[in-house]
Amino acid sequence: MKRTIKKVAVLGSGVMGSRIACHFAGIGVQVLLLDIAAPPPPEGGISKPSFKNKIVNDSLAAAIKSNPSPVYHKDAIKKITTGNFDDNMKDIAGFDWIIEVVVERLDIKKSVYEKVEQFRKPGTLITSNTSGIPIHVLSEGRSDDFKKNFCGTHFFNPPRYLRLLEIIPTPDTDPSVVDFLMNYGDLYLGKTTVLCKDTPAFIANRIGVYGIMALFGLVDKMGLTIDEVDALTGPVIGRPKSATFRTADVVGIDTLVKVAKGVYDNCPNDEARDAFIIPAWLNKMVENNWLGDKTGQGFFKKTKGGDGEKEILTLNLKTAEYGPRVKPKFATVEAAKPIDDLYQRLKMLCAGQDKAGEFYRHFHYGLFSYISYRIPEISDEIYRVDDAMMAGFGWEIGAFESWDVLGVEKTVKAMRDAGYKVAAWVDEMLAAGNKSFYKIEAGKKLCYDPSSKSYKVLPGGDAFIVMSNYQDKLVWKNGSCRLYDLGDDVLGLQWFTKMGSIGGDVLAGIQTSIDKAEKE
Known part of the structure; x- marks a missing residue:
C-alpha cells in the first residue's frame, strides 16, 4: 500500500513524547498528543473540562520552553492538539x-495497546519508542494487522537535534513497513535511520553505554x-x-544505570558483561538523587560563588564531595591539539607515552574488542554500528x-599483547588479506x-558524489581546497574553511578549477 503521513498521534507526553510531537509538527504534520487524564481537583475545587488535559498541556508547555528549542519556529506548535x-x-481512528511513548512498563504499554486496537483503523502504522523492552514482546497478543504494522522507532533525545532513528522490526513486521519507515525517517524527519x-x-x-561503563x-x-x-x-x-560525565548528567544518571542493568540482566552471554556492573559510588549517587541535570546535580553541580557568579563544581568520586573544576593538562593531548586532521590526531594520542596515551590505548582496545563481538548479534552490517x-x-x-x-x-x-580479545571474524578477515573495514574503489566507499x-x-552510495572518496584522483590543492578529477571530464572542488567561508584560498581554488576545466 502507498502510505502518506498527514496526521500523527503521539501517546505519552513526557520528555520524549512531547518533543517527538514537536518534531513532527516542525515538518508540517498535524499531531495529536495524548496522555493520562489528570486526577480530579480536591473536594470543593472547580473541575473544568480542560483540567483533564493538565498533564499533557503542562508537559507540552515545558517542552516548548526547553533549551534548545524543540521547534524551529513557535508557530509549529499550532499543529499540535x-x-x-x-x-x-x-x-x-x-x-x-x-507512536507510543508511555512509561517503560510492559503492563502499561500493553494496556495502551488494548485501547489503541479498539479505535485504530486497519493498516495504520503503530510503533513504540521504547528503549528497554523487547519489541516482539510488546506485540504479543495483538491482532495480525497490528503485528504486521508494528515495530520499534527509537528516537534519541532531543529528537530535533540528535539525528539517529533506530528502526527495530519484529518477525511479524511487514517488510514494506520497515522500508517505508527507513525512507520516511531519512527524507522527511531528517534522520539517519539505522535498521x-x-x-x-x-x-x-x-x-554507547558500554563505552561509558568501561570508562x-x-x-x-x-x-x-x-x-x-x-x-x-x-x-x-x-x-x-x-x-563522558557531562553526557551522563544530560542523559540522566538513573537512565544510564537502568540501561546498564538491563544489558547485564538480559545479556548473560555478553563477554564483557561485568563492565555493566554498577559501581558502588554510582549506586550511591542514585540513592542520593544526584541524577544529573534533572535534579540539579550529578557529576557536576551549578552553584553561585561568593561574588554571585555562577560556578560549576565537580564531584570527587572518592570523597563524594563537590569541589572547583580543575583543568588538567597532558603532554600528549597538548601536542595533538594543534593537529586539525582527526585521523592523524588519533594516531598521535594513542601513541602517547604518558598517562593520556595509556588511557587512549585501553579506551580504544576495550571498545574495539566489544564492537567486534557485537557482530552479528546486534547487526549483520558493520556500517550500521558506525552510523x-x-x-x-x-x-x-x-x-x-x-x-x-x-x-x-x-x-x-597490540590488543592481544595487552590482554584484549577480538572476535574470530576479524582474524578471518585479516587472514584473507583484507586489512581494513572500509575501503574506497572507483569513487565508492565499500564496507x-x-x-x-x-x-x-x-547503501545510497550511487545517489551521491562524495569527493573525499576521490583522494587518489587529486589534481590540485592549497591550504583550504582540494580539486579532484571525478571522471567524465568533470572536476570537483571541495574546501574546508570555518563555516564554509570564502576567502583568498577558496577564490584561488575556484579560479584554478575554471582554468583547468577550460584547458582540459
Whole structure:
C-alpha cells in the first residue's frame, strides 16, 4: 500500500513524547498528543473540562520552553492538539501513524495497546519508542494487522537535534513497513535511520553505554578524575564537548544505570558483561538523587560563588564531595591539539607515552574488542554500528572507522599483547588479506561484510558524489581546497574553511578549477 503521513498521534507526553510531537509538527504534520487524564481537583475545587488535559498541556508547555528549542519556529506548535486517553483515544481512528511513548512498563504499554486496537483503523502504522523492552514482546497478543504494522522507532533525545532513528522490526513486521519507515525517517524527519535487531538496548545504547561503563572502570583502575576523563574524551578525539560525565548528567544518571542493568540482566552471554556492573559510588549517587541535570546535580553541580557568579563544581568520586573544576593538562593531548586532521590526531594520542596515551590505548582496545563481538548479534552490517554511534552519540567517526585509522592488523596485535580479545571474524578477515573495514574503489566507499567475507558498496552510495572518496584522483590543492578529477571530464572542488567561508584560498581554488576545466 502507498502510505502518506498527514496526521500523527503521539501517546505519552513526557520528555520524549512531547518533543517527538514537536518534531513532527516542525515538518508540517498535524499531531495529536495524548496522555493520562489528570486526577480530579480536591473536594470543593472547580473541575473544568480542560483540567483533564493538565498533564499533557503542562508537559507540552515545558517542552516548548526547553533549551534548545524543540521547534524551529513557535508557530509549529499550532499543529499540535492535546487530549487525554479517556476522552480522545477514539480520535486516533483518523490518524496515519500512532507512536507510543508511555512509561517503560510492559503492563502499561500493553494496556495502551488494548485501547489503541479498539479505535485504530486497519493498516495504520503503530510503533513504540521504547528503549528497554523487547519489541516482539510488546506485540504479543495483538491482532495480525497490528503485528504486521508494528515495530520499534527509537528516537534519541532531543529528537530535533540528535539525528539517529533506530528502526527495530519484529518477525511479524511487514517488510514494506520497515522500508517505508527507513525512507520516511531519512527524507522527511531528517534522520539517519539505522535498521537494528531486536536485542537489548538495540545498537547505539548498547555500544554507547558500554563505552561509558568501561570508562568508569578505567577511572578506578587508573585513578582518573572526572575532569581528566572529560578532557580526554571530548572534541580532541572527535566526540561532543559534553564528553563522558557531562553526557551522563544530560542523559540522566538513573537512565544510564537502568540501561546498564538491563544489558547485564538480559545479556548473560555478553563477554564483557561485568563492565555493566554498577559501581558502588554510582549506586550511591542514585540513592542520593544526584541524577544529573534533572535534579540539579550529578557529576557536576551549578552553584553561585561568593561574588554571585555562577560556578560549576565537580564531584570527587572518592570523597563524594563537590569541589572547583580543575583543568588538567597532558603532554600528549597538548601536542595533538594543534593537529586539525582527526585521523592523524588519533594516531598521535594513542601513541602517547604518558598517562593520556595509556588511557587512549585501553579506551580504544576495550571498545574495539566489544564492537567486534557485537557482530552479528546486534547487526549483520558493520556500517550500521558506525552510523548509529555518529548519529546517536555525536561521534565524528564511527568505532570501526577509528579502528581502521589506527590500523586493524597492528592494533589487533597490540590488543592481544595487552590482554584484549577480538572476535574470530576479524582474524578471518585479516587472514584473507583484507586489512581494513572500509575501503574506497572507483569513487565508492565499500564496507567489509563478515557474512559473505567480501566488500560491499555502502547503501545510497550511487545517489551521491562524495569527493573525499576521490583522494587518489587529486589534481590540485592549497591550504583550504582540494580539486579532484571525478571522471567524465568533470572536476570537483571541495574546501574546508570555518563555516564554509570564502576567502583568498577558496577564490584561488575556484579560479584554478575554471582554468583547468577550460584547458582540459
